[in-house]
Amino acid sequence: MTSAALAARLNIPSGPLFFPVTAYGPDGSLDLDVYRTHVRRGVEAGAAAVFACCGTGEFHALTPEEFQDCVRAAVEETAGRVPVVAGAGYGTALAVRYARLAEEAGADGLLAMPPYLVVAGQQGLLRHYRELAASTALPVIVYQRDNAVFTPETVVGLARTEGIIGLKDGVGDLDLMQRIVSAVRAEVPGDFLYFNGLPTAELTGLAYKGIGVTLYSSAVFCFAPEIALAFHKALNTGDDATANRLLDGFYRPFVELRAQGRGYAVSLVKAGVRQAGLDVGEVRPPLHEPSEEHVKQLVRLVERGYALLDVESDTAVTAGAESEESV
Secondary structure, rough: OOOOHHHHHOOOOOOEOOOOOOOOOOOOOOOOHHHHHHHHHHHHOOEEEEOOOOOOOHHHHHHHHHHHHHHHHHHHHHHHHHHEEEEEEEHHHHOOOHHHHHHHHHHEEEEEEEOOOOOHHHHHHHHHHHHHHOOOOOOOEEEEOOOOOOHHHHHHHHOEEEEEEEEEEEOOOOOHHHHHHHHHHOOOOOOOOEEEOOOOHHHHHHHHHHOOOOOOEEEHHHHHHHHHHHHHHHHHHHOHHHHHHHHHHHHHHHHHHHHHOOOHHHHHHHHHHHHOOOOOOOOOOOOOOOOOOHHEEEEEEEHHHHHHHHHHHHHHHHHHHHHHHHH
16 A cells, blocks of 8 residues: 555544554464454444554564564454554664564554664664665654654655654653654645544544544543444544543543553553453463553443443434424
């Protein structure tokens, strides 16, 4: 898929962006059958794209061979219905290797995660992502977070680089993002994609929408797709009442629960998938499983989230009846 083609498909807000967890068996080995089921269910539920083997998918814990097997499985299960974007990371040489593995597996694009460990300057970061983009025909989305935080000038340089189509923000600095969006808009012709990539992006969805960023990754979609879809619809139709009801009753408490443990942005999501009925196994070290009490809290919270959807449905039915009576 060309850069323009992938950008066009991602820019259509038909549903949340799905970041599947990676499934492991009881012995900790990769379980591709369960992973395929997870991906397939996500696509059937309404995902707009599958981002395979990224942060939620424990990219850091996979061998290159496992990575390629997962990407290939995601490509086969989606069967072209939605794009598949694969993670790529570590130093430049390894990032290039993962990019080529993803390309061989049939991926449509790459999510380039921060370089491993080092805190590099802007010049070095720009060179890293340019070399990655030049090494593959796959379009690249650059992930800003942790040790890879960019100035607006650097993002202008990224946007001018052939093959780089967007920036995913995992920092949450709206002042910086507004300056980045403004600088690229003023200096680089054409569309450049922006994604809200915070761990629970829905919480800041209304704020990001205010600066023109409407694409976002949804971890909640992994285990409660109906809740994620309801929020996505509310955000994209301007239904702030529904969005705020879900924010107040589900997303804010979920973020507060997620903050109770290191690595919960992955392990709590994986626990949610298991609680929803698909045994995707536990996380691999160095991540750890959430406590039993926190899993119980998650179950109650998901029940509350679905109850909020029932309230929304009842409200819509009542409004429709009142409208008919007034005719």
